[in-house]
Amino acid sequence: MSILTHLRLHTSPQAYQRGEAYYQEGAVLSVIQRGDAVEAAVAGSDPDPYVVRFLLAGDELEQVSCTCPYDWGGWCKHIAAAVLAFSDGSAVERRLPLAEALAPLDRDQLARLLLRLAERRPEVMAEVEACLPLLSQPPASGSGSQAESSRPAVLVNPQILRRQIGEALRSEGDTNRWGGYVSVGGVLGRLERVLDQAWNLIRQGDGANALVALDAITDAYLADWETLDDSDGMATEFVSTLGTAWAEAILSTQLGPADRDRWRTRLEEWCNYLSDYGSEAGLEVALGAVEFYWDDAELQRILAGTVVEADAGADDGQEPFYGVALTVARLHVLERQGRSDEYLRLAAYEGLYVYYAQMLVQIGRIDEAVACTMGQLQRSDEVLTVAKALHGAGATARALDVAQWGLRQPGAKLSLSTWTRDLASADGKGVLALEATVVICREHPNLQDYADLQQRAGAAWPKVRAALLDHLRPHDTWAPDGKVDIFLKEGLIDDAIAVVTKGFASYETLAKVAEAATMSRPDWTIATSRRQAEEIMDAGRSQYYAAAAAWLERARAAYLAAGREAEWRIYQTELLAKHARKYRLVPLIRELR
Secondary structure, three states, rough: OHHHHHHHHOOOHHHHHHHHHHHHHOOEEEEEEEEEEEEEEEOOOOOEHHHHHHEEEEEEEEEEEEEOOOOHHHHHHHHHHHHHHHHHOEEEEEOOHHHHHOOOOOOOHHHHHHHHHHHHOHHHHHHHHHHHHHHHOOOOOOOHHHHHOOOOOOOOHHHHHHHEEEEEEHHHHHHHHEEEEEEEHHHHHHHHHHHHHHHHHEEEEEHHHHOOOOHHHHHHHHHHHHHHHHHHHHHHHHHHHHHHHHHHHOOOOOOOOOHHHHHHHHHHHHHHHHHOOHHHHHHHHHHHHHHHHOOOHHHHHHHOOOOOHOOOOOOOOOOOOOOHHHHHHHHHHHHHHHOOOHHHHHHHHHHOOHHHHHHHHHOOOHHHHHHHHHHHOOOOOHHHHHHHHHHHHOHHHHHHHHHHHHHHHOOHHHHHHHHHHHHHHHHOHHHHHHHHHHHHHHHHHOHHHHHHHHHHHHHHHHHHHHHHHHHHOOOOOHHHHHHHHHHOOOOOOOHHHEEEEEOOOOOOHHHHHHHHOOOOOOHHHHHHHHHHHHHHHOOOHHHHHHHHHHHHHHHHHHHHHHHHHHHHHHHHHHHHHHHOOOOOOOOHHOOOO
């Protein structure tokens, strides 16, 4: 798979097309590569260019981001333009990775460089202060059930973390506040960067220091809770993010009874406080980690393999006592600690087969992973997760086997089919790429993929076309505009009318169908256009009078196409009389000659 194939996998057809236009128009102002890291500046609607960043990982892209506000799923047009420019290569400026550029500098030179940067950008000071205690010594020895003590050998500075949270919540500024409350969505990135300091410790196995960090972060965040606007649920969602981090930190540390009581008390205090706002659920997974710790008798039996999958939940059919979120946290810790056998036993017991299959891939048991996927998984997103893991492990043929099996299962599978099409194309599996493209067009019909399908089908196109159109006609879809475009391209006016009549399509698509139906279905165009125009005119919505006039023009064209010019003139005269006092509208009606 090339990086362009990977780009298409993560970009909607519309975003890709617009990104391609941006690239061709020269909107990509610069592309700088430092090792595997790439940064590009792309001109957009703002005065300042948007910044696109991504990491190269073989033929794929990782940690892809753009500073634009696009949030409609997939990668934006600026990312598409930047990747296309990077792939072209002619304008890429290659520089040394930062680590290599700094390597020749001695301690004094590095210190002067850092101080100069802090002078120019004062916000860097807080970031440096936060990192200093984490860099001063190696992490505390041991982790998980093998650690000797929960007391951190390197103390995190809680005051710095508290200040960072407070500054993040205050950074939104009065212009982004509503009624005196702070929108967490506006500062979420800064909050997550503070929390990343705890996550880095967790990933290093230093759960003890992570707990100290999380205590400071959570306490500071909840201290401002009453000032947060949770109307969009973002404030509560960040509590859940904290709860997940807490659970993994607890499970990454050996805690004695006294330590567990201490953290249980702390978490219960926060949960009791949040319960008044109905937001305590986010921290319950952390309480579960304390309550049902690694030494829980039944958990020990599961990890040892003395309780097997068939016994799970056989007694009362209730949700397992630690819940899915806590089990996933346990699996993450077990994976980091290299305890793959226990990981597999726990995943199987809980029925988390997507995790089970991923671990099988990770430890090289490819055939078992494929069998598990085809025997246990039903959701296409889970099938895609395993297929990607197989491809990443070099088992591309088996990945495509799994993907093809997933394509033939019930349910929505747009992401799976898009990924399968691109990988199958790159791997020379034309028949599978065609099958995947059919699924794409069935689930998200659009002209670009329809044209791609025609090209892939070749001599089989008449049969493929007929089957797809027969599928699209009776099925409602979340992409009605694309379905209408296909019907209009094929001259199927009645089918296009049937879609827009249901009221699902956009205003622009309704206008497109009205114009296309002028000659063959003038009566429908007349009725539709008059209705749209009269709704605007009768309501006196003067800001939309131009749109009303456009609808009247469509009606006029249909009257003329039907040989009913006299009827149009009578209707026009009636409109002028009815709306004679609307001085902005009358000239627009008169111009319709």
